Amino acid sequence: MNPIPDDNNTSVSFFKKEVQKFVRDRNWTKFHTPQNLIQALGIEVSELSEIFLFKDISLKTINSDYDLLENISDEIADVFIYLVSLVNSINLDLTSAFTKKMEKNKDKYSLEEFNNGSYQKL
Numbered sequence: 076m077n078p079i080p081d082d083n084n085t086s087v088s089f090f091k092k093e094v095q096k097f098v099r100d101r102n103w104t105k106f107h108t109p110q111n112l113i114q115a116l117g118i119e120v121s122e123l124s125e126i127f128l129f130k131d132i133s134l135k136t137i138n139s140d141y142d143l144l145e146n147i148s149d150e151i152a153d154v155f156i157y158l159v160s161l162v163n164s165i166n167l168d169l170t171s172a173f174t175k176k177m178e179k180n181k182d183k184y185s186l187e188e189f190n191n192g193s194y195q196k197l
């Protein structure tokens with residue numbers, strides 16, 4: 076029996092295949108163009124943002140309010156699903172893209188210049 080997937084035992088390819096199958100099974104590939112997916116991604120980020128609009132929601136509240144945490148979790152998953160579908164649509168290797176960009180970020184925000192909690196160079 077396979078273990079229940081979680082962050083400790085799941086690869087990027089699992090997400091890519093799951094989303095690809097979901098889209099193909101519904102014959103939605105023609106709708107999952109890069110432009111549509113980027114717009115859908117933005118809408119899902121907005122839905123996540125709307126949960127917090129005009130509220131001062133603390134981390135303590137998020138961790139103690141089951142319904143709130145579930146709403147946030149659902150919207151984060153929607154964002155991730157569209158991001159994965161975007162990655163699929165342009166046949167991007169996400170791990171390679173992540174690794175390359177993290178190296179660029181490490182160069183741009185060197186520890187020598189950004190070790191004081193500031194986002195700006197002193």
Ligand SMILES: [Mg+2]
Binds near residue numbers: 119122149150153
């Ligand atoms: Mg949503």
